[in-house]
Amino acid sequence: EAGVTxxxxxxxxxxxxxxxxxxxPISGHTSVYWYQQALxxxxxxxxxYDEGEERNRGNFPPRFSGRQFPNYSSExxxxxxxxxDSALYLCASSFFGSPISNTEAFFGQGTRLTVV
Amino acid sequence: xxxxTQLGSHVSVSEGALVLLRCNYSxxxxxxxxxxxxxxxxxxxxxxxxxxxxxxxxxINGFEAEFKKSETSFxxxxxxxHMSDAAEYFCAVSGLxxxxxxxxxxxxxxxxxxxx
Numbered sequence: 001e002a003g004v005t006x007x008x009x010x011x012x013x014x015x016x017x018x019x020x021x022x023x024x025p026i027s028g029h030t031s032v033y034w035y036q037q038a039l040x041x042x043x044x045x046x047x048x049y050d051e052g053e054e055r056n057r058g059n060f061p062p063r064f065s066g067r068q069f070p071n072y073s074s075e076x077x078x079x080x081x082x083x084x085d086s087a088l089y090l091c092a093s094s095f096f097g098s099p100i101s102n103t104e105a106f107f108g109q110g111t112r113l114t115v116v
Numbered sequence: 117x118x119x120x121t122q123l124g125s126h127v128s129v130s131e132g133a134l135v136l137l138r139c140n141y142s143x144x145x146x147x148x149x150x151x152x153x154x155x156x157x158x159x160x161x162x163x164x165x166x167x168x169x170x171x172x173x174x175x176i177n178g179f180e181a182e183f184k185k186s187e188t189s190f191x192x193x194x195x196x197x198h199m200s201d202a203a204e205y206f207c208a209v210s211g212l213x214x215x216x217x218x219x220x221x222x223x224x225x226x227x228x229x230x231x232x
Contacts (some may be wrong), residue, residue, distance in 0.1 A: 044206075104165065
């Protein structure tokens with residue numbers, strides 16, 4: 001069974017540009033989560049989508065946005081890129097509501113975004 | 117507010133020695149607790165989780181952790197370190213309350229070095 005897949009693996013953008021990151025969840029999972037892992041800042045929760053709706057959002061500016069498609073895949077968009085947005089962006093998927101519903105969240109390999 | 121503190125950003129052990137990675141959490145009610153491992157340039161892999169069943173939790177690769185409510189701790193141990201255990205380890209707590217629904221709150225991570 002395929003795990004969580006993210007694309008691209010690496011992405012280099014110029015400050016001010018927009019970046020689009022993609023995530024395909026494990027088959028049967030309806031929830032998708034996005035985390036940012038920036039150097040020195042640890043893993044920070046960005047967004048949670050389930051059944052096409054945004055369920056929760058972390059403490060990030062509005063230029064971080066996303067959506068979930070009918071097939072449960074997801075996109076993370078980062079507008080007006082800043083140097084500080086350089087980080088590893090991890091996507092995870094689960095059945096609804098993990099971890100509070102006692103189901104495991106599986107993580108992808110991540111997209112390394114570099115803003116120059 | 118919920119938080120996770122991992123004591124020691126770097127831990128170094130000799131191959132065959134005991135591994136002890138410390139994690140303390142802050143939560144108003146007993147949460148779900150997790151340990152994840154991250155190998156270089158990879159995503160997160162779940163080692164084990166505590167979900168209010170047995171307080172001693174056994175995970176993959178010989179790791180285990182004990183939930184101690186009185187100490188608000190969830191330390192990770194392995195009796196005998198292997199070179200392949202060298203990685204970064206993250207302790208996480210399930211988010212509780214309306215603002216934290218669906219998310220994991222991570223500690224800052226501990227890098228485990230295993231010396232031959």
